[in-house]
Amino acid sequence: MKALEMWARLISVVTGLMFAWAVPQLRMHIEGFAHKAAGHINPYIEITFPEYGGERLERCEAYAAIKSYLSASASTRAKRLKASVKDTRSLVLSMDDNEEVVDEFEGVKLWWSCLIVSRNSTISLYPYSENRRFFKLTFHRSHREVITSSYITHVLATGKAVAANNQLRKLFTNNPSSNWHYYEESKWSYGAFEHPATFDTLAMEPSKKKEIMNDLLKFQRGKEYYARIGKPWKRGYLLYGPPGTGKSTMVAAMANFLNYDVYDLELTTVKDNTELRKLLIETSAKSIIVIEDIDCSLDLTGQRKTGKQEKDNHEEKADPVKRTEKGGEESKVTLSGLLNFIDGLWSACGGERIIVFTTNYVEKLDPALIRRGRMDKLIEMSYCCFESFKVLARNYLGVEVHPLFATVRQLLEETKMTPADVAENLMPKSDEEDEEACLERLIEALRKAKEEAGKKSEEEKAAAAEATAARASVDVFL
Numbered sequence: 001m002k003a004l005e006m007w008a009r010l011i012s013v014v015t016g017l018m019f020a021w022a023v024p025q026l027r028m029h030i031e032g033f034a035h036k037a038a039g040h041i042n043p044y045i046e047i048t049f050p051e052y053g054g055e056r057l058e059r060c061e062a063y064a065a066i067k068s069y070l071s072a073s074a075s076t077r078a079k080r081l082k083a084s085v086k087d088t089r090s091l092v093l094s095m096d097d098n099e100e101v102v103d104e105f106e107g108v109k110l111w112w113s114c115l116i117v118s119r120n121s122t123i124s125l126y127p128y129s130e131n132r133r134f135f136k137l138t139f140h141r142s143h144r145e146v147i148t149s150s151y152i153t154h155v156l157a158t159g160k161a162v163a164a165n166n167q168l169r170k171l172f173t174n175n176p177s178s179n180w181h182y183y184e185e186s187k188w189s190y191g192a193f194e195h196p197a198t199f200d201t202l203a204m205e206p207s208k209k210k211e212i213m214n215d216l217l218k219f220q221r222g223k224e225y226y227a228r229i230g231k232p233w234k235r236g237y238l239l240y241g242p243p244g245t246g247k248s249t250m251v252a253a254m255a256n257f258l259n260y261d262v263y264d265l266e267l268t269t270v271k272d273n274t275e276l277r278k279l280l281i282e283t284s285a286k287s288i289i290v291i292e293d294i295d296c297s298l299d300l301t302g303q304r305k306t307g308k309q310e311k312d313n314h315e316e317k318a319d320p321v322k323r324t325e326k327g328g329e330e331s332k333v334t335l336s337g338l339l340n341f342i343d344g345l346w347s348a349c350g351g352e353r354i355i356v357f358t359t360n361y362v363e364k365l366d367p368a369l370i371r372r373g374r375m376d377k378l379i380e381m382s383y384c385c386f387e388s389f390k391v392l393a394r395n396y397l398g399v400e401v402h403p404l405f406a407t408v409r410q411l412l413e414e415t416k417m418t419p420a421d422v423a424e425n426l427m428p429k430s431d432e433e434d435e436e437a438c439l440e441r442l443i444e445a446l447r448k449a450k451e452e453a454g455k456k457s458e459e460e461k462a463a464a465a466e467a468t469a470a471r472a473s474v475d476v477f478l
Contacts, residue, residue: 045141047152050134065159066135070095070112072162077101097133105151110139169193169255172263172283177275187282193262195252201395202253203246203388203419204381213257215377216354220258223351233351236342236374240362241381244420247358250381251290260354261287267297273337277346285352294357295364335366342374383416392419396426397435404439411446415453421445 051063071094080096095101100113113136139147171193175186199209219235226233237254239247255262263283270276283289291297341347342355357375359365370378384392386409393399425442428434 043141044138045144045147047137047147048134049137050132052132062156063135064163065156066112067094067159068163068166069155069159070101070114070135071166072158073101073103105154106146108139108143108146108151110137110143110147110151112137167259169259170261171195172261174263174265174269174279176269177271187279188263190261193255195256197249197252198256199253201391202249203384203391203423205385205387212254212377212379216254216258219354220352226351232343232348234343234347234353234355236355236357236376238362238370238375238378239356239358239381240378241360242383242418243360244418245381245383246419247381248292250379251288251356251358254354254356255288258288258354259286263287263289265289265291267291267333267338268331270331270333272332273334273340276333276337276341280341280346281349283350283353285350287352288354288356290356290358292358293360294369295359295361335369339368339374342369384412384419384422386412388419389422392423392426393435393439396423396428397438399435402435402439404436404443407443408439408446411443411450415446415450417446417449 049062049066050060052060078095078099078101080099081093082096083093095112095114097114097116100111103110103112115134115136117132117134137147137152169192170190172188172190175189177187199213202209223233239250241247251262254260261284265279267276270279280289357370362370362378369375389408389412390400390405393402393405422442425445426438428438
């Protein structure tokens, strides 16, 4: 009988504890009491370094530095490691999730662990949105002063040095927001940035290249200057010109020159201004944020819609079938949102960023988008000149001078051809072709382009003359 009463009481106590644990408020009190009780017994102190601070707006620099530090020191002691390839000859190892390693500093033994905690206590459409990743440092409380005053400083400094040594420049692209809530969620995906373009290989007048390089160096070295004048440490460049004039190549050359990462922002996949702001916050310092063909990205040209366009938009909003047939939800990023992205308050988060817009039709852009202070330097990427041709001839044929250069120079002065078209004609199409054959092909293409341009000009003149004559006839008739 006593055994039955004891079991009944035990079941009652367990049931009560289970109920209390299921209630978040009671569970917090229980956990707090348990931690206090353990604190009087457990002689070890724990410090956590979360991946994201505050409201998860920005990744903590300390977390990144610790990760780099442990990748260098823990690879020989950890049993489970994650591998990433820096290049074809280098492998970078780091601690795997939920792994623990031992470290030693000035005779003090301590433990590092990489943990993931999932907080799914509430019902959510995104069950993985509450995952938290952090590093935990454990040490005896008698060594508190050494750890807090010296060891952590040592870890952060060493980690930053390791990160700089292992730096692999990256090319990022933004993920659709529907993918932001999964395990190891990220707003950006990346691959290795391996574009070989440099200012030496860029087809452009030497004086113009020198001007751009000086401007970039002045920006890169201008941290104190920007702080003194009270401006965020960023700079905007607008690259404009016909297709094939090397705008994307210029971006690659800038990234290689400064050793910056590149963020290729696809505006059409961004739902609204809030998402655009979140993407900006997730970008790192020492980076170039690129929006290519800005004139084709959403309605950012400053042109007012016609009455028919407004009517069609109204009908699409009212009719879900029409909206679905058009291809899903449209982006609600506005011109105002993009302007705030460029130079609003949130643009000051982080530093040492370059924003680059490219366009084929600069006249279509809203003046507010490209004014000074937003796009600080406007760079025209024009048709191929003789100086640009000489760079291409050196790149593609390995020649500095040739008797046919004079003919090419004369034709380039008389007709327009993009650097991309010039490069395609200079590129050997077989092992048998030498530099003279390639130059002759280019000369033939230039002559053909000149003839076509002449015919087009004559047709335009004839059409204009006919229009003038028609207007004169109407005036006489009236």
